[in-house]
Amino acid sequence: MIKSCTSLKLGAIYRREGTAFLVWAPDAVHVSLALYEGAGEYDPQGFVTDHEGGTLYGMDRNDEGVWSTKVNRDLHGTYYMFKIESTDGAVRYAVDPYATAVSANGSRGAVIDLAKSNPPGWELDVRPELLKPTDSVLYELHVRDFSIHADSGMKYRGKYKAFTEGGLRDMGGNAVGLDHLEELGVTHVHLLPIFDFRTVNELDGYATGHLSREYNWGYDPQNYNVPEGSYATDPTDPASRIRELKEMVLALHSRGIRVVMDVVYNHTYTVDDGPFERLAPGYFYRKDVSGALSNGSGVGNELATEKPMVRKYIKDSLRYWAEEFHIDGFRFDLMALIDTTTMREIVSELRHEVDNSLLFYGEPWTGGMSPLTEQTVKGSQRDQGFAVFNDHFRHAIKGDNDGRGRGFATGEPWYEGAVVEGMMGSIHDFALHPSETVNYVTVHDNLNLWDKILIAEGMEQQAGLLHLMDGKLPDGGDIWQATAASNPYAGVSDEDVMRAVPVRRSLLANGIVLLSQGIPLLHAGDELLRTKFGDHNSYRSGDAINAIRWSNKQRFRPVFDYYKGLIALRKAHPAFRMTTREEIEEHMEVLRSSDRIIAYRLMNNAAGDSWSQIVVVVNGNEHEMSVDLPPTLYRWNIVVNEQHAGTETIETSDQGAVTVPGLSLMVLYEDRTEMKKGLVTVEVEYERRDQAYDGWNLWVWGTGVQDGSVLFTQGSSGKARVVFHVASGTKRVGCIVRLNDWEDREGENDWFIDIPPDEVEVRFSLRSGKDEGFNKKGQRDMAS
Numbered sequence: 001m002i003k004s005c006t007s008l009k010l011g012a013i014y015r016r017e018g019t020a021f022l023v024w025a026p027d028a029v030h031v032s033l034a035l036y037e038g039a040g041e042y043d044p045q046g047f048v049t050d051h052e053g054g055t056l057y058g059m060d061r062n063d064e065g066v067w068s069t070k071v072n073r074d075l076h077g078t079y080y081m082f083k084i085e086s087t088d089g090a091v092r093y094a095v096d097p098y099a100t101a102v103s104a105n106g107s108r109g110a111v112i113d114l115a116k117s118n119p120p121g122w123e124l125d126v127r128p129e130l131l132k133p134t135d136s137v138l139y140e141l142h143v144r145d146f147s148i149h150a151d152s153g154m155k156y157r158g159k160y161k162a163f164t165e166g167g168l169r170d171m172g173g174n175a176v177g178l179d180h181l182e183e184l185g186v187t188h189v190h191l192l193p194i195f196d197f198r199t200v201n202e203l204d205g206y207a208t209g210h211l212s213r214e215y216n217w218g219y220d221p222q223n224y225n226v227p228e229g230s231y232a233t234d235p236t237d238p239a240s241r242i243r244e245l246k247e248m249v250l251a252l253h254s255r256g257i258r259v260v261m262d263v264v265y266n267h268t269y270t271v272d273d274g275p276f277e278r279l280a281p282g283y284f285y286r287k288d289v290s291g292a293l294s295n296g297s298g299v300g301n302e303l304a305t306e307k308p309m310v311r312k313y314i315k316d317s318l319r320y321w322a323e324e325f326h327i328d329g330f331r332f333d334l335m336a337l338i339d340t341t342t343m344r345e346i347v348s349e350l351r352h353e354v355d356n357s358l359l360f361y362g363e364p365w366t367g368g369m370s371p372l373t374e375q376t377v378k379g380s381q382r383d384q385g386f387a388v389f390n391d392h393f394r395h396a397i398k399g400d401n402d403g404r405g406r407g408f409a410t411g412e413p414w415y416e417g418a419v420v421e422g423m424m425g426s427i428h429d430f431a432l433h434p435s436e437t438v439n440y441v442t443v444h445d446n447l448n449l450w451d452k453i454l455i456a457e458g459m460e461q462q463a464g465l466l467h468l469m470d471g472k473l474p475d476g477g478d479i480w481q482a483t484a485a486s487n488p489y490a491g492v493s494d495e496d497v498m499r500a501v502p503v504r505r506s507l508l509a510n511g512i513v514l515l516s517q518g519i520p521l522l523h524a525g526d527e528l529l530r531t532k533f534g535d536h537n538s539y540r541s542g543d544a545i546n547a548i549r550w551s552n553k554q555r556f557r558p559v560f561d562y563y564k565g566l567i568a569l570r571k572a573h574p575a576f577r578m579t580t581r582e583e584i585e586e587h588m589e590v591l592r593s594s595d596r597i598i599a600y601r602l603m604n605n606a607a608g609d610s611w612s613q614i615v616v617v618v619n620g621n622e623h624e625m626s627v628d629l630p631p632t633l634y635r636w637n638i639v640v641n642e643q644h645a646g647t648e649t650i651e652t653s654d655q656g657a658v659t660v661p662g663l664s665l666m667v668l669y670e671d672r673t674e675m676k677k678g679l680v681t682v683e684v685e686y687e688r689r690d691q692a693y694d695g696w697n698l699w700v701w702g703t704g705v706q707d708g709s710v711l712f713t714q715g716s717s718g719k720a721r722v723v724f725h726v727a728s729g730t731k732r733v734g735c736i737v738r739l740n741d742w743e744d745r746e747g748e749n750d751w752f753i754d755i756p757p758d759e760v761e762v763r764f765s766l767r768s769g770k771d772e773g774f775n776k777k778g779q780r781d782m783a784s
Contacts, residue, residue: 011098012080018074031085033071033080034081034084076113081094082095086281092545105229118243125249137567140444141189146351149547155670174554190331195264196221199219223277263335265305286301286372294370299366305342336372343360392421398442438520451534463490466487561645569639592628600615613630619660627657628702687765695740701735707723
């Protein structure tokens with residue numbers, strides 16, 4: 001019975017000549033449609049509790065429990081509710097769970113002509129190109145945080161329309177707001193929940209023209225298919241929030257930036273007065289073995305996504321956002337509470353029927369114990385077309401979320417292997433392909449990156465970090481004053497920002513993310529050294545804690561430029577954005593993973609890259625380290641060092657090793673247009689008593705030019721000779737004299753040839769026999 005109604009279109013289906021209303025209420029005795037000319041009377045808390053007085057229309061029930069009616073006139077601008085009579089005689093009013101427009105605070109549904117909500121140019125809007133998921137650079141952002149601070153200079157502070165304000169500059173001429181996002185180079189803005197949520201009173205400050213004082217992240221769903229009204233300029237106009245969100249999407253798309261929507265289909269804020277319970281009591285929520293509401297979300301309930309009508313609702317909702325608002329992707333909160341069948345169907349259907357470039361990813365964990373057996377956890381995404389947050393990699397890079405625990409970038413040894421695994425796209429961990437992992441260090445949850453580093457460094461007192469409880473100071477003081485009195489950038493010199501250890505650690509952490517295979521995600525403001533003043537759970541801590549301080553861009557401009565450069569490098573070179581496990585295994589080689597050093601190379605024009613060979617070095621030590629480079633006849637161009645990042649050459653190296661400063665990254669590529677200069681010529685003369693030289697060769701390594709086998713050529717003097725080249729600055733090379741492919745060898749130990757400094761030509765001689773060894777210029781000089 002349920003199966004047959006999952007294909008029905010539910011909600012208010014508007015036409016100018018009449019609107020059809022369909023709602024699923026299988027256990028109701030009677031359902032009526034109530035129409036209103038107004039939004040109702042609000043109480044001081046911003047709620048409408050009395051829904052009597054509407055014009056009632058009886059609804060007919062079909063065999064599947066769908067109630068329907070049609071009103072044959074133009075209802076644009078009319079409000080509506082469903083009046084439900086239950087078997088126990090109770091009468092309740094409910095907002096349509098499929099409502100696409102509502103009154104302020106979501107108290108009543110509204111019928112609108114969605115075409116009238118389209119801003120100019122909406123019909124011409126196209127999604128910015130995205131060829132594959134690993135081309136993405138995600139930027140997680142809260143709508144209000146983006147513009148609410150006074151130094152943003154924006155007219156529409158805290159609103160969707162702030163994203164439409166271009167051409168804004170700070171006192172130093174730096175781009176802020178929308179222009180900043182475009183300049184940074186991210187491909188997607190990942191918005192924290194923008195559906196209608198419960199815990200912010202949309203009318204706060206509206207009547208007086210003041211900014212709302214209320215704040216929340218929005219993980220408390222109320223009306224899933226309606227934009228949040230506190231971000232609109234007029235929350236009392238049901239069309240305003242829809243039009244202004246479309247304006248925001250249009251503005252971002254015009255700058256080449258896609259939009260990802262954070263969705264919360266795992267729980268609702270409340271049950272009894274939530275979006276489902278009054279219409280289908282007991283159906284939408286998961287229960288434990290005792291019949292009580294299960295609590296895998298950690299907030300009191302979880303939606304039973306495995307049930308047909310719940311699955312239908314989620315798929316219908318996502319389709320609506322993707323089609324009506326041109327949303328380009330979805331991030332699923334507590335995705336483990338969504339069964340894997342539902343996730344697979346979401347991805348398959350929306351990719352095939354809406355747009356094949358839509359991006360899907362989520363948190364592969366729960367907030368508590370759940371009776372769901374088919375949880376979407378790490379590993380369940382393999383070859384299913386969606387990605388999961390990589391907490392293994394996150395922990396390896398930074399350590400724990402809220403304490404002093406360290407990872408590779410925050411000073412802990414022995415994490416090299418785990419970081420290498422993440423940099424390879426976790427293809428030997430939980431992912432089949434790199435497109436299945438979202439790599440990140442911090443997001444809105446827990447300590448943000450700057451604060452985590454300060455605490456790991458033991459600098460919280462020096463920085464004056466705050467200790468908040470439920471968004472308030474323990475002594476009840478003013479948070480704005482407290483943040484002004486703190487000193488989160490203690491020890492950072494404005495004249496030499498890049499020298500400070502916390503700065504270097506922060507760039508190391510996100511540099512690892514941006515130089516790894518997979519999908520990178522940045523937390524908004526990391527490129528400005530954003531602080532939340534030590535608040536690890538700022539979901540309702542307000543603007544003083546959460547607002548982005550745009551003045552930091554001028555102050556920390558070298559940091560922003562470094563992020564910008566790394567993103568540009570990643571976007572310009574597909575070797576960092578490989579798609580399959582096979583590509584990575586063929587083209588990515590780990591050169592070193594020890595002593596807090598990680599080095600890898602991308603070789604053979606990986607993924608069709610214009611650079612034939614790229615080397616990435618990550619130094620987690622506080623002191624400089626020398627790292628051997630792969631042998632090549634060609635010069636190395638350095639495009640990332642401890643101060644700068646990008647695609648342009650900063651300096652060049654003709655040597656076989658490179659010195660990498662402490663707590664820094666280095667990226668080099670082989671320049672096939674320039675041969676190395678200053679090569680040292682090494683000639684080895686080899687004499688055998690039996691004069692049998694066929695098949696004998698010198699196997700050499702550490703040359704910095706061309707390692708491997710070099711054949712001897714026999715001269716007229718009864719001796720054989722081989723010549724090879726060594727890169728400038730090389731101090732020692734290793735070698736073995738062998739027959740063919742290890743059929744025999746001279747001596748039991750490896751030999752090493754010391755290369756004197758400043759010499760351009762070095763000769764050695766070697767004789768076969770038990771006293772074999774190297775002679776330089778007639779003098780015995782063997783090292784083994």
